[in-house]
Amino acid sequence: MMMTTELKRTGLAGVEELYQRRGQRARELSEQGAKVIGYFCCYVPVEFFTALEMLPYRIQGGVNEPITEADAYLETIMCPFIRSAFDLALKNRYDFLDGLVVPHTCDTVQRIYDIWKYYRKPAYSHFINVPHMLQPSSYEFFKQELLTFRKSLEEFAGRKMTDEALTEAVRLHNENRALVRQLYDLRKPDPPLTSGVEILKTMVTGMGLPVLEYNELLRSVIREIRERDGGPGKKPARILIYGSVIDDISFIQLIEDSGANVVMDDLSTGLRGFWHDVEPTPDPLDGIVNRYLDKIYCPRTYRPQAETQEKDLDNRFGYVYKSAADFQVNGVILYVIRFCDTYELDAPDFKSYFQKKGFPVLYLEDDYSAGTLGQLKTRVQAFIEMIA
Structure with missing residues (x-):
């Protein structure tokens, strides 16, 4: 299978080194x-x-780096995360990439595929159409999309992807998801055994590692945290963060420096992609279709509407509410990147749902820039003082 070279460093020290050298x-x-x-x-x-023994690399932005190149190609009233990621590409930070794969999650992500492909000319590129509506025909459509993607990737690799290799890959990534959930569970106690900063560093680090190496790293981190003395300490506020992309620790650090522990998240760059495993199926592709289409709870997907609004909101946000209860959360931060229509449209329902459940909610809209941290800090501190 894929790249079995052992990591030079493991545990939290290894995470720190890899995070700093993303x-x-x-x-x-x-x-x-x-x-x-x-x-x-x-x-x-x-x-x-x-x-196919390739390395998937989740593309990140850079909150600490001003956007200086991308504005010549992209309008400024679009997702600042995407603008930042493309800015890094224009500065050759992603010159090690052999290809680009983009799913249709939102219109901005779809458009960056065309722009990146036109200006950066990767050796390989593929766009995956992901249905927005969940209905019986959606699954067959998505399966055909993934079959097309599979054939395209096989052509680029120069060899076939066997069902045996795909089944083994499913096993390795399911193991990875289970380890991530174990890592998150270390924040259930009060005080938690690990901090939100340590968790996010580990998650971001894993975005650029082969799954075997990431699994090895996760096991070493979990073992070290369980065996060490001390941790972040008890704080009066236990925060859950809901939103899209946070791939830099600065915002989490701000919250934890303000007197709170970030004990749970439902983020695109956090636990959202690790909640559910791929179920074993005779054709491994069927399990992959079901998991990626039905088991990732993102506002870009519309599920069959329930009979009442209350039941509909439970279908959409009930899993977040359950995790908030399981992790003894007493405050929720709804973090939205500016110009993100997908999350901005979801925000009123999310905020109302959690307030009715008895949770104070802080809604923050951010520019995906370290320059806005001062403004965010004032509101975060006031929120934590209110719930502490």
């Missing part, structure tokens, strides 16, 4: 001959890459 491991593997494929969002089946 992309370096992928670059090393690229120099050794591995094909590295960049992708956006949770809806790309990473098992395909692993089955």
